[in-house]
Amino acid sequence: MYCYQCEETVKGEACTKTGVCGKSDEVADLQDQLIYMLKGLAVVNQKAREKIPEDSGLKAQILKFIKGNQKTKDEDLEEHINSRFMEESIFSTVTNVNFSNSYFKNQIQETYRLREGLKSILKESGVDLSNLPSAVNVKPEDLTSTPEVSILSTENEDIRSLRELLTYGIKGMAAYAYHARMLGCTDNEISTFMEKGLAATLDDSLSSDDLTGLVLECGSVGVKTMALLDEANTAAYGHPEPTNINIGVRDNPGILISGHDLKDMEQLLKQTEGTGVDVYTHGEMLPANTYPAFKKYSHLVGNYGGSWWKQKEEFEKFNGPVLMTTNCLVPPADSYSNRIFTTAMVGFEGLKHIDEMENGTKDFSRIIEIAKNSRPPEKLEDGEITAGFAHNAALSVADKIVDAVKGGQISRFVVMAGCDGRHKEREYYTDFAKQLPEDAVILTAGCAKYRYNKLDLGDIGGIPRILDAGQCNDSYSLVVVAQKLAQAFDLKDINELPVSYNIAWYEQKAVLVLLALLSLGVKNIVLGPKLPAFVSPNVLNVLVENFNISANTTVENDMKRLI
Incomplete structure (x- = not known):
């Protein structure tokens, strides 16, 4: 294990035994392996993008393969090659998203299957896949003995620094692009850059100046990604309005929703309407209280608690179930782990998970039933905050x-x-x-x-x-x-x-x-x-x-x- 992607890393240097965030050394290694596999998939995706414009038959084959191998809307297939899968997988390696060994092992295998299927189609079409980085050909069982998987395999400190800076910027980009995609907004330029950036970290011919240019380009595409998400959020839920948000509690049982995903918020509010169950936001979900589409729900009480790192104390006192929609999960205490639910790419061994159904919706009935039989939340504070x-x-x-x-x-x-x-x-x-x-x-x-x-x-x-x-x-x-x-x-x-x-x-x-x-x-x-x-x-x-x-x-x- 060698992880230094977050601010709280040990001694300001690196976590080498277990993560300050709570992830094990095995999970850290699996995340590195997944990123390495995704870099290989990015290279293959690039090859496909280069060939598609001149070969309509190849395009049809690839689209058929993708449609059978990932969750995506038909109208997205014309532009996006494995984009949703890439976004979800990269997002899962962001700090405090997923702590599950089984999840990462599954994603590694799925990346391998997608990569090999795409390679087979390209080879049949005469695309030359020789002289490519080892990430294009490595098998999952060989990852532990592949030196290039390790961050430290890049010996030049400055090249390593720029490669990781670029990779972490792409991790942030994947998170924001994923949220926009869930609301129907995509941009092929964003998907293409993520592939370009990941592939660049495998290219030993790139100088420090080359990588610095890519890092700044990552920032530029990042602005477009955040603008796309802003467009997606406001088109779906209206522009946020100055709002005095309640930070107290009511006497009804409640569900606490944390993370960032507004679509999950919308579905939860719809499914809890009229059930006698209140909904409270936590952490980064606080701004949901300011969107016109959510303010119409009388059972959206307000915000409970504070920042992500206080959740062990606050989740304990909330008494009802908690839905974690994205990052910000802290390894839970046993006393409340039986009422935490994860969804999307969030995961922790032993926690209950809610998957997306084929029609793109989620069924939160299990959470609602637990909430009905829960005590109301314990009061932490009174008053209002403005957002x-x-x-x-x-x-x-x-x-x-x-x-x-x-x-x-x-x-x-x-x-x-x-x-x-x-x-x-x-x-x-x-x-x-x-x-x-x-x-x-x-x-x-x-x-x-x-x-x-x-x-x-x-x-x-x-x-x-x-x-x-x-x-x-x-x-x-x-x-x-x-x-x-x-x-x-x-x-x-x-x-x-x-x-x-x-x-x-x-x-x-x-x-x-x-x-x-x-x-x-x-x-x-x-x-x-x-x-x-x-x-x-x-x-x-x-x-x-x-x-x-x-x-x-x-x-x-x-x-x-x-x-």
């Missing part, structure tokens, strides 16, 4: 914001987006928010907000001092707002705006958000609590020289730098 300031809502008061800046009521915006984590050093973000001058406004998205979103920071002329855009993927909204404000102030460079960036990161979706910001030319980002272990000193120097990115230090020092 729903995605780009549409923020821009609806853009004139008010511009006037407040011009009039001196608002001196600066501070983007404090990203992830939360369990370590005590994360209290830095709470202290930073408390010590901000009263004329500064926080722009946030992602679970990092739980470090300060329950503070009473007041408002400035009716504009809340914490503008919560939503989930981590809604960091896109913050970019849109910044771009529109730059236009309003007649600025050509968003770095000229009174906006500072104090970003917290934890996992690979945050890596993509960071790359997206860099691709847009955002500079002077302060990142913490620690810089990524997978970024080598030389790669860090490139980021410093080109973007002036730096690590956070103390609240006092960073306040002087950023305000």
Whole structure:
């Protein structure tokens, strides 16, 4: 085991025995093996894409093969080669998604079957598959003895760093693309880039400059991916609205839904309507309370608890069943593991799983029946928190914001987006928010907000001092707002705006958000609590020289730098 893809990795270096996240060394190795197999599949997919335009017969054969081997809609087949399978599989390796040995063993075998089936079709059509990386030909049983599977097999530290940075950005991209796909929105450019990027990590001819270019391209495609997901979410559920979200409880039994998947949220609300069972959001599901399509359900009570890392305490006290829809799962305590359900690519040995049916829906009746016989949730807190300031809502008061800046009521915006984590050093973000001058406004998205979103920071002329855009993927909204404000102030460079960036990161979706910001030319980002272990000193120097990115230090020092 050698894993350093998250911020909390041991000693800021790497987890080598067991993951801080809770995954075993076997699961870590299986995830590396799956990624390696997916890289091989990506190379074969590229070969197919190159050949299809000139061979309509080949295209028909491939489409027939794909249709029989993966869940996909007929209308998607014309463009996407194994795209849903790739997205789900890559997503499953993101931190805190899946801890199940059996899941990864199955995905490895399925990747092998898809790869070999596609290779057979291509060979019959005369496509040359010689002189390709070993990932194109390795068998599952040989993975443990294949040196290239290991991250450390890339001896050059800078090349290894860039390869992993690119891979982790693609992991974040796969997560966001998957969510958009579940709502019917796809983009062939995104699928093609993921294949291109994965294949590039196998290419020893690529230099550091070549890989740096791909990393920035990953950020650029990441912006498009988050825009696609924003389009999917708002088309399906309306634009988020500023909303006061209840954080107390009612007397009915409840179901707690966590993760990020809004389609699962929709289905759960529909199936619980009229049953006497309430629904509460948790963690990154909090923004669901701000969508018009969900606000119409009277049994959507509000949000229960806080960030993902507190779930052992909070799930215990909730009393009812919990549905984990995406990442953010912490290995559960035995006392409540019998009422946790997973779905999609989320998994943990021994937990009950709900699969998608052939018609694309899910049956949550098992969860609902358990909820009916559960005690109501134990109260954790009272009151309300405000969210729903995605780009549409923020821009609806853009004139008010511009006037407040011009009039001196608002001196600066501070983007404090990203992830939360369990370590005590994360209290830095709470202290930073408390010590901000009263004329500064926080722009946030992602679970990092739980470090300060329950503070009473007041408002400035009716504009809340914490503008919560939503989930981590809604960091896109913050970019849109910044771009529109730059236009309003007649600025050509968003770095000229009174906006500072104090970003917290934890996992690979945050890596993509960071790359997206860099691709847009955002500079002077302060990142913490620690810089990524997978970024080598030389790669860090490139980021410093080109973007002036730096690590956070103390609240006092960073306040002087950023305000």
